[in-house]
Amino acid sequence: MLCCPWSWARSPVSLSDRLAGAARFSPAPRTIYSLPEQDYGIPIVMGGYTIAADVADDTHASLLAVHTRAALLVFDRTSFTASDKPVYVQRRLYRADRMRYRLTLQRTAPGESAIRLFAPIFACRTQS
Numbered sequence: 001m002l003c004c005p006w007s008w009a010r011s012p013v014s015l016s017d018r019l020a021g022a023a024r025f026s027p028a029p030r031t032i033y034s035l036p037e038q039d040y041g042i043p044i045v046m047g048g049y050t051i052a053a054d055v056a057d058d059t060h061a062s063l064l065a066v067h068t069r070a071a072l073l074v075f076d077r078t079s080f081t082a083s084d085k086p087v088y089v090q091r092r093l094y095r096a097d098r099m100r101y102r103l104t105l106q107r108t109a110p111g112e113s114a115i116r117l118f119a120p121i122f123a124c125r126t127q128s
Contacts, residue, residue, distance in 0.1 A: 047078065047088075049076065051073065051101075052073075055068075055071060056069060071097070072095065075091070075092040075094065
């Protein structure tokens with residue numbers, strides 16, 4: 001069974017290009033955070049997302065197998081070190097008909113809350 005594409009990602013500056021020894025960098029099966037943390041002692045301690053709605057242009061419609069102007073979710077993500085330096089920037093485009101996110105907030109004090117869960121929910125209709 002085949003599954004249609006559900007996302008497209010772009011990172012303008014590769015993390016591996018910014019660190020010494022990048023030639024030996026192979027992300028699988030490691031996470032993007034393990035390279036600076038385990039190999040260079042640079043912990044990534046914070047990240048932020050901006051989530052927006054947009055429509056597919058001709059290029060992204062072709063890559064995501066949707067019609068031009070189909071609804072997309074756009075995630076811009078930046079991860080930071082303990083010294084508040086951005087170390088990873090990424091833009092991801094998701095098909096709105098294939099992707100949802102679940103966000104759970106938990107109250108930590110009166111008037112304050114923290115994100116307890118931020119998780120993708122993938123929905124893929126298969127073709128035979």
